[in-house]
Amino acid sequence: MVLVHGIGKQYLGRLSLHGALAAAVVDGVERAGGEGLLTPQDIDIAFYGDVFRKRARGVRGEDEPRRxxxxxxxxxxxxxxxxxxxxxxxxxxxxxxxxxxxxxxxxxxxxxxxxxxxxxxxxxxxxxxxxxxxxxxxxxxxxxNDPAIRQYAREAVTVRLTPDTAVVIGHSLGSVVAYEALCAEPGSAGALVTLGSPLGMPKVVFDRLEPAPLDGRGAWPHCIRSWSNLCDRHDVVASVKRLGPLFDVPGGRRRVDDHVLDNGWKVHDLGRHLTDEATGRAVLAALRATPGL
Structure with a gap:
């Protein structure tokens, strides 16, 4: 399993994120009835946050806005x-x-x-x-808007994918990175789970996706069998709560399974998304649909 983080992680790293996030994934799966099926060692982190540091390699840095x-x-x-x-x-x-x-x-x-x-x-x-x-x-x-940053972030995902990858989880901006990386992935990644995703935001995000949407419909990543999308009802980042109308494949062959959660006062928090039973069910279903697991 590969987890793709969201924004604001530029001063962290792949291993420093792993502990708490991997444990949260396992907690969510166990809450959904999958106790013993998954361990933190089964979860990898695709880390791209360092591309936003002031002196990121190969990319011109920018000051963070203060006001x-x-x-x-x-x-x-x-x-x-x-x-x-x-x-x-x-x-x-x-x-x-x-x-x-x-x-x-x-x-x-x-x-x-x-x-x-x-x-x-x-x-x-x-x-x-x-x-x-x-x-x-x-x-x-x-x-x-920066092709170098886009390429760096996508490659951070694809380099973590293996033939055994059953699930890719993307949070916030990481859901956009995961989606675009999977659209370009020739192999198989099993399932996509997006959390607090801005993928549906018109003009600023949806209309700028690669590959570009056609006739108001975004591409379905051909390497995935299923897609679950979850967000809190008050999450303004996930302003479009249901991605199905934008990404479902006509004819019912591929459909996004949309869910709305209640994360309390931390509506966009990744940890709360991961420990929710609905997220656990989505991950568990993907694992059980994977041959050999």
């Missing part, structure tokens, strides 16, 4: 506004919807309003939420 005024890139501003809209839909009791000006070209004032609104949502709790969100915007933008 909303640093968002001078139109893509980052647009993504911030899209997250604001998603938060207003998910939590109308906590987050006011953007005014009419939010539909026009982003401005510094609009961006600040978007940030203030998002900090009231369940998806962005805590004192470090603003810096975290600013870093998220920049990492998503750099992945989708």
């Amino acid at each position: 909303v005024a640093d968002l001078d890139d139109p893509f980052e501003q647009r993504l911030l506004l899209d997250l604001w809209r998603a938060a207003a839909v998910a939590e109308p009791d906590r987050v006011a919807a953007p005014a009419a000006e939010g539909t026009r070209a982003p401005t510094p004032v609009t961006a600040q309003r978007a940030m203030n609104a998002l900090l009231r949502s369940r998806c962005m709790p805590g004192a470090v939420a603003e810096r975290f969100l600013l870093g998220t915007l920049r990492q998503v933008r750099r992945y989708l």
Whole structure:
């Protein structure tokens, strides 16, 4: 099994992530009734976070944004506004919807309003939420717009795949990396599990995928047999909760199995996704469908 992390991991590494995340995967599988079927040693980490460090090898580094005024890139501003809209839909009791000006070209004032609104949502709790969100915007933008970063991240996934890989799990931006890597993978990876995924976000993510969607439908990675997608109902990163309408293969031959979770106050947290019984069931089903397991 290969696990692909999300944003904000640039100061960690493959082995430093492994312990807690591998244990969480095992906990989720055991909660779903698969006790003894999986051990932490069966789980590998595809690590690409170091490509976002200031002095990443082969890639020009960028300073991390520290305040909303640093968002001078139109893509980052647009993504911030899209997250604001998603938060207003998910939590109308906590987050006011953007005014009419939010539909026009982003401005510094609009961006600040978007940030203030998002900090009231369940998806962005805590004192470090603003810096975290600013870093998220920049990492998503750099992945989708810098071919060198895109290639580095994908290769971090493909190098971990083996003929025995039964499941690939991708979280947040890592779900985009995993999806694109599997679309280009000639072998077999069994099943894909996406957690808190922004794959369905129109324009900023979905329409920029490789391979490009055709007629409003994204490609199904030919190397996988099944795909489960899970997200918290308040997760603004996973603004499109159901990926099936975007990625299902016509005729019912391949369908995304979509689930909505409740992760408490850490709605986007990878550990909480992994220990949820629904995630465990998705992983367990993929393992049981793998010949020889």
